[in-house]
Amino acid sequence: xxxxxxxxxxxxxxxxxxxxxxxxxxxxxxxxxxxxxxxxxxxxxxxxxxxxxxxxxxxxxxxxxxxxxxxxxxxxxxxxxxxxxxxxxxxxxxxxxxxxxxxxxxxxxxxxxxxxxxxxxxxxxxxxxxxxxxxxxxxxxxxxxxxxxxxxxxxxxxxxxxxxxxxxxxxxxxxxxxxxxxxxxxxxxxxxxxxxxxxxxxxxxxxxxxxxxxxxxxxxxxxxxxxxxxxxxxxxxxxxxxxxxxxxxxxxxxxxxxxxxxxxxxxxxxxxxxxxxxxxxxxxxxxxxxxxxxxxxxxxxxxxxxxxxxxxxxxxxx
Numbered sequence: 001x002x003x004x005x006x007x008x009x010x011x012x013x014x015x016x017x018x019x020x021x022x023x024x025x026x027x028x029x030x031x032x033x034x035x036x037x038x039x040x041x042x043x044x045x046x047x048x049x050x051x052x053x054x055x056x057x058x059x060x061x062x063x064x065x066x067x068x069x070x071x072x073x074x075x076x077x078x079x080x081x082x083x084x085x086x087x088x089x090x091x092x093x094x095x096x097x098x099x100x101x102x103x104x105x106x107x108x109x110x111x112x113x114x115x116x117x118x119x120x121x122x123x124x125x126x127x128x129x130x131x132x133x134x135x136x137x138x139x140x141x142x143x144x145x146x147x148x149x150x151x152x153x154x155x156x157x158x159x160x161x162x163x164x165x166x167x168x169x170x171x172x173x174x175x176x177x178x179x180x181x182x183x184x185x186x187x188x189x190x191x192x193x194x195x196x197x198x199x200x201x202x203x204x205x206x207x208x209x210x211x212x213x214x215x216x217x218x219x220x221x222x223x224x225x226x227x228x229x230x231x232x233x234x235x236x237x238x239x240x241x242x243x244x245x246x247x248x249x250x251x252x253x254x255x256x257x258x259x260x261x262x263x264x265x266x267x268x269x270x271x272x273x274x275x276x277x278x279x280x281x282x283x284x285x286x287x288x289x290x291x292x293x294x295x296x297x298x299x300x301x302x303x304x305x306x307x308x309x310x311x312x313x314x315x316x317x318x
Contacts, residue, residue: 001044001300004281008204009179011122011153013082015275016297017047019210019284026060030067032289037068039290041081043297049182049208049284050116051086051127052108058091059115066116081122085112086157086182088127100130100138109145124151125182126167128158135163139170146176157182161195168203178205180281185209187218187255187270187317188248197279206281209274213285217244218270223253254316258309264302271299273313 003012018040024033037048054061062085073081087108090098098104109124124145126138142154154176156167164181171178181200183192189211200207213219222244252266259269274283287293305313 003046004206006180006206006208006281007200009153009177009206011082011179011206013047013206013208013282014045015282015300016045016271017049017208017282017284018045018293019049019286020061020065021049021051021054021210022286023288024061024064025055026057026064027055028064030064033064034068034071035290036287036293037065038072039293040287043293046080047082047084047282049084049210050112051089051125052091052112053089059111062112062115066118070117078118083116083118083121084123084125084155085109085116085121086125086127087112088125088130088157100126100128100133100141102137102141102144105138105141106144109150113150120149121151123153123155123180125155125157125180126159129156129160129163129167135166136170139167139174142178143171143174143176153179155180155182158184161199164196165199165203168199168205178203180206180208182208182210182284184211185274185280186212186214187273187313188214188251190317197277201279207279208282208284209280210284212271212274212283213267214270217248217252218255219267220256220265222249223256251316255313258312258316262302262309264299265295267295268299268302271296272303273305275299275303276305 001014003014006013050062050065052059087105088100091108096104124142126142130138145151146154154171156178159167168178185192256266259266262269271283274280285296
């Protein structure tokens, strides 16, 4: 595993990180989740990414990961982990359970630490900008989290280029640098290229990419349509069947052909394509099994792309 510097900070993150958005909640089998986490660590993945509402039920991924840490990473081993969490999306009912107020962010962080039985997290993120709360208030909460010792670093997620520039400036004035932006980025989701990556590079920030496989679209699962037991077939899932158009299936099949020529799976090529960019510090992958984690890690076996391959990919995605 290679470790990349997160922007101009001193923090190093593995090229591939493990996300606990799915498969680590109370509805999932704990032993499987623990096996995935321990295998990830054995393979050099030191960065584990959570949020307050990950589950289902909300909060249960943090509870389960806390058990994994207590069972396996006591003492000095905690210092070998980068554990991150976020607050911003709805976590509990009532007026204080979401968005970006100082009250919500600090309350949520305290709850997260209690669930995971940790003294601190390594990165605390504002999970999304709040249009109704002054940005200064949201950033002051991140500043407090770091100054109080409850977080080591501050980060933001899902902020556009303009919002990012403002947030970074506020935190700089407060004396707490913003070292990382976690953004949705994949072959099929490229909004970050419209100014955000340039700002991150200029400000000396790292970018951690999530949903690199576009919720499973960039795998072989949807090459021939929508399988019955897939995420897209679930009306309550994050990936809706309406998003899987005939044009998109055509593009995915063409990308798959390039991956086969490279000797990779489509998923491996999609991850490798992200890692070729210098601004990308780490790519967060999810896994429902140890075997799926191994497949994702296989992307590290071939990261280089020829100019011809890159042009072919661009032509497909036009």
